């Protein structure tokens with residue numbers, strides 16, 4: 001762990017009634033980087049994200065978040081619903097936007113997600129909030145779609161809207177589960193460019209299978225295999241590793 005660590009996963013073990021999904025996993029994620037967790041199915045990637053967002057309890061070990069201007073926060077043992085309030089967002093594979101609301105209404109809803117839907121829709125956003133929403137929509141290339149119904153967006157645009165909805169809450173970390181799933185090559189590439197643009201605003205943790213995507217944008221890659229860290233480093237180092245080629249890339 002170094003001074004620029006934003007998240008420290010320390011000796012985490014998860015035992016599901018005798019089945020060990022994670023065994024003494026150590027990972028330090030650096031602030032404002034794009035950090036990937038890769039590995040074959042069943043390697044423990046989702047379980048690790050579940051540990052970070054306190055959905056799953058660790059049998060042993062700790063996970064600590066180091067916010068920029070606050071004291072460290074121990075995530076293990078916290079209530080899951082409190083994690084977002086701490087500044088950690090998570091986006092699942094399938095986009096979950098409100099299809100009958102416009103892009104801007106989705107953004108306002110996310111900004112005011114502690115209010116009811118109707119309060120959120122009629123909530124008058126401040127000039128500052130409007131500026132921030134516009135900047136985020138511009139970063140994800142949806143500013144010109146602001147008044148369109150989210151349901152009319154292409155699959156990729158819905159994913160980008162959901163990322164924008166996370167960003168409006170000003171998280172310090174966002175976790176994305178296969179953000180390019182179901183996208184063609186050009187959309188996948190554009191998703192990567194969007195994420196590169198936003199990493200100066202927050203740290204991005206991604207679970208992914210598409211190695212071209214990993215190559216395009218990763219700062220650090222942790223390879224998991226059978227619940228353990230097999231290797232960690234930059235993408236070239238990981239791809240050059242013989243064991244990774246055998247167990248993960250099937251070469």
Ligand code: ADP
Nearest residue numbers: 016019021039040041042043044045046047048
């Ligand atoms: P990945 O995301 O890398 O595919 P997971 O983290 O989903 O892997 O799962 C790791 C292992 O833990 C798998 O073998 C899975 O079947 C098992 N597992 C995950 N969740 C549970 C659970 N709630 N109870 C029992 N076993 C689980």
